[in-house]
Amino acid sequence: MDLAEIAGKVKTCTKCRLSENRTKAVPGEGDEDTDLLFVGEGPGRQEDQQGRPFVGRAGNKLTDILGSVSLERSQVYITNIVKCRPPENRTPKSDEIDSCLPYLEAQIAEINPSIIATLGNTATKTLLDTEEGITSARGKFYSWRGKIQVFPMFHPSYLLRNPSKEKGSPKYQTWQDIKKIKKVLRSN
Numbered sequence: 001m002d003l004a005e006i007a008g009k010v011k012t013c014t015k016c017r018l019s020e021n022r023t024k025a026v027p028g029e030g031d032e033d034t035d036l037l038f039v040g041e042g043p044g045r046q047e048d049q050q051g052r053p054f055v056g057r058a059g060n061k062l063t064d065i066l067g068s069v070s071l072e073r074s075q076v077y078i079t080n081i082v083k084c085r086p087p088e089n090r091t092p093k094s095d096e097i098d099s100c101l102p103y104l105e106a107q108i109a110e111i112n113p114s115i116i117a118t119l120g121n122t123a124t125k126t127l128l129d130t131e132e133g134i135t136s137a138r139g140k141f142y143s144w145r146g147k148i149q150v151f152p153m154f155h156p157s158y159l160l161r162n163p164s165k166e167k168g169s170p171k172y173q174t175w176q177d178i179k180k181i182k183k184v185l186r187s188n
């Protein structure tokens with residue numbers, strides 16, 4: 001299944017209750033041949049309106065993070081764990097995640113990135129099957145099914161709530177993290 005076919009299925013999917021309140025499903029977008037895939041939690045209000053991932057305030061923050069190492073959104077692929085907006089942006093429930101995961105799995109198989117950067121707790125816990133929180137999990141590479149590296153990072157929304165750039169702050173750590181990713185991409 002290529003990415004356009006996956007997107008087509010996502011747009012009409014009714015496999016879980018999140019289909020009931022969505023405006024548009026958000027399959028994901030970016031470079032289909034990229035080495036770097038970002039996975040967030042789920043669409044917010046703007047994303048639900050536009051059908052595109054990370055286009056609101058958190059999205060601008062993600063664009064900034066990429067820009068800090070001269071990466072553009074068009075050079076990576078960006079998607080979410082669940083493709084439809086949870087009501088009031090609540091955390092997706094485990095049955096919703098289970099229903100939606102086959103789409104992400106299919107996207108990963110098609111893109112075959114070398115690094116999957118998981119943004120925040122939901123993406124990290126889902127892909128790494130861990131209960132470890134993002135604060136201790138972030139900034140390290142984990143092997144996923146033996147061939148892809150998973151690299152957890154803070155969610156951009158968390159950085160919006162924690163604007164300090166002081167040494168050791170979430171923002172400071174995130175800027176270190178994206179540099180780490182860039183270095184690994186360069187050496188590939």
Ligand code: URA
Pocket residue numbers: 040041042043044047052053054055056058059080
């Ligand atoms: N937050 C997410 O996790 N994903 C988006 O697409 C937007 C905001």
Ligand code: SF4
Pocket residue numbers: 010013014015016017018019025082083084096099100
């Ligand atoms: Fe289908 Fe995923 Fe949307 Fe649920 S969140 S309706 S599984 S696309």
